[in-house]
Amino acid sequence: MWLSLLLLLLWPGPPPAPGMEDAAFPHLGEGSQPPPRACPPRCSCPRADTVDCEGLDLQVFPDDISRAAQHLSLQNNQLQELPYNELSRLSGLRTLNLHNNLISSEGLPDEAFESLTQLQHIYVAHNKLSVAPQFLPRSLRVADLAANQVTEIFPLTFGEKPALRSVYLHNNQLSNSGLPPDAFRGSAAITTLSLSSNRLSYLPPSLPPSLERLHLQNNLISKVPRGALSRQTQLRELYLQHNRLTDSALDATTFSKLCSLEYLDLSHNQLAEVPAGLPQTLTVLHLGRNRIRRVEAARLLGVRGLRYLLLQHNQLGVAGLLPGALRPLRRLHTLHLYGNGLERVPPALPRRLRALVLPHNRVAALGARDLAATPGLAELNLAYNRLVSARVHRRAFRPLRALRSLDLAGNELTLLPSGLPAGLRALRLQRNQLRALEPEPLAGLRQLQELGLAHNRLRVGDIGPGTWHELQALKVLDLSHNELSFVPPDLPEALEELHLQGNRIGHVGPDAFLSTPHLRALFLRANRLHATSIAPGAFLGLRHLQVVDTAGNPEQVLVQLPPAGARRPRGESP
Structure with missing residues (x-):
């Protein structure tokens, strides 16, 4: 015991924390406390390296910020400028958050960043910058300049940054003339680049080959220069929706080199056909809100692994989807076709299809074999078509043994359809012309949990005895707006x-x-x-x-x- 006590008395204790080797704590008198760490008024400093001055309506850059600060947050204030002398002495900064202030380009001098050689994250979104800083530190990893008024960036704004991974420039006023060809030279690690909601008229050349996510939606892009995407072999997500792309802007080589691409969004453009040369790695293809009149199997042969195909709000009519057009898509899970002019369920759909979304078309009939090609269908949406009870075959739904959700709202049905699959969980029949409910069509639906019958013409006397008897799992029943x-x-x-x-x-x-x-x-x-x-x-x-x-x-x-x-x-x- 005495030996243990002696060791405790002689043990020197843990080594001092980094940066505290010269602290005066050993020289304090008995009962004295170490001096409090300096922190700007009204700010909080939860750690020695962190200063949080968020949301204080500050109009002047706070003084007394410790030189040891590595993380400084000034977001949600009223700052209009950053004084060079104050910022330059904070050479250890790693994170600088200036989000949502009133800082102009004149208030953000380039010299301010010269001494910030360790800065890794800078957030200047939602300010009033008209041009990007001409120089940002080489150590940068994340740069967020979104939601400003930036019209120009410079070669060393984002160039020569070997550690830079994410650049956010969306919601600015960048045109192609404000984006130099060497804007990202020497920055070979950028994986995310957001240029959405700007004024670009063509796809910028010399994009980083390391990109994995590229956001170009909400621009004025009507041209993709040949080879503009030839080096982006790691690109996984490409967003080009809400532009002005036509068929002539794309050719068979536009996307063909993107051997890692999984998500391609070309919705809200002016395309008349499915683009050629789609990469075989594609999983999601969004072509909604274009002018597509016809889908040909030849354009889909290379994307056999496609899982989600979205073609809503195009101009697909009677001959828009010919038999076999989608047959190459053997792994297709979800097909969106709502808002077209289809008059029947497309024939020869992929057998593994799980969700078919067809509302707001002109489908007026369902035959006994119309859905037989998709026995694995779990969701079928035929809402707001022109279905009438007399033209819905009593065996139309019988092949769909896996069906869990059936939406027939907004049609002209006067009777409940018969032959409904026993595994159905949700059945929506609102906004039809139902005048009677009989127990037979609902018999066997012991797993049904939701039944929508709103906006019909039902009276209590029209509901036959025993109608609800077998609906043992029903939790939600909507009989609103009837009689x-x-x-x-x-x-x-x-x-x-x-x-x-x-x-x-x-x-x-x-x-x-x-x-x-x-x-x-x-x-x-x-x-x-x-x-x-x-x-x-x-x-x-x-x-x-x-x-x-x-x-x-x-x-x-x-x-x-x-x-x-x-x-x-x-x-x-x-």
């Missing part, structure tokens, strides 16, 4: 959310919800209820009830929630 005069009886026991707003309900009896003990939310607004229309015991036993919405009725409705709840119903006074 119901009271709450339908024998609703599913698992029900948690019931929409009855916009009907003609004038009374809610004490037994209305006996079959739905798990009800959590009840919507009764815009009916014909008066102050005492809801029976006092109507909600007894509904221990989970949290919301009862009765706003928009002729009178304020008296609602009595179960005693255990003590909750305030939406739209009502406590």
Whole structure:
């Protein structure tokens, strides 16, 4: 024991922290405390190397910033300039955050960065810069100059920066003349470059070959010079949406060298056909909002691994998707075709397709074999077409044994479709012309969790006995905006959310919800209820009830929630 005590008395203790070897702590008198670390007024300094002056409405650069500061945040203030003498003495800075101030190019002198030889991250987004700094430190890794008024950058703004990885210049006023050909020379590690929302008219040449993500959306690009993307073999994401690209701006070599490309967005342009020479690595191809009238299989032969093809809001008509046009896409998972002029479900779709999105077309009929080629379909959206019950074959949906979501809203159906797959989870039939509900079409849907029947012409007497009997998993039922005069009886026991707003309900009896003990939310607004229309015991036993919405009725409705709840119903006074 004595030996242990002697070792404790003689042990010199841990070595001093870096930078503290010459500190005066050993010379302090007994009971003295080390002097507090200097920190600018109102700022916080959680560590010796960190100064946080964020959101203080500062108009003047704070003084008394420690020379030891490595991370300085001045974002969300009112600074208009940075004094050279104050900034230059902070030679150890690694992070400088000036986001969201009022700094102009005149207020950000180039000399200010000469001594910041260790700076790695600079954030000057949302200021008033008109030109980029002519010189930024060689040590830089991330530069954010987005959302300024920059019209010009210089060769050493981002050039000769071997560690630079991310450059953000979006939401500025850059034209091609303001972007020198050698803007990124000597910066061979840049992986992310954002030039979106500028005024570029053609794809900039001499882009870094190291790029993995390139954002050029929301420009005026109408031309891609030949070879402009020939060296970007590591590029994985390319965003060119919202430009002025036509077919003549692209050729078979435009994208062919991009051997790592996975995501290509060409939406909101003026293309009339699918581009040629697409790389085989492509996973997502976005061509929505163009002028495409026809899709040819030859243009898709090289992208057999494509998983998502988006062709919404084009001009695809009767002959837009010929049989076999999509057959090369054997791994296609999702196909978006909404907002075209298709009059039928495209034939010979890829067998592995899981999601077919076809709303806002002109499909008026479904034959027995129209969907047989896609037995693995899990989501089918045919909303807002021209389907009528008489032209939907009773076996149209039978091949879709994997179907989980079926959207038929906004058509002209008068009857529930028959032959629905037993595994269906969501069925949407709102905004049709349904006048009757019978139990047969819903029989066997024991996994259905959501049923949308809003905006039809249903009356309680038109709902056949036993209609809800087999819907054992139904949690959400929307019967809003129909012609119901009271709450339908024998609703599913698992029900948690019931929409009855916009009907003609004038009374809610004490037994209305006996079959739905798990009800959590009840919507009764815009009916014909008066102050005492809801029976006092109507909600007894509904221990989970949290919301009862009765706003928009002729009178304020008296609602009595179960005693255990003590909750305030939406739209009502406590």
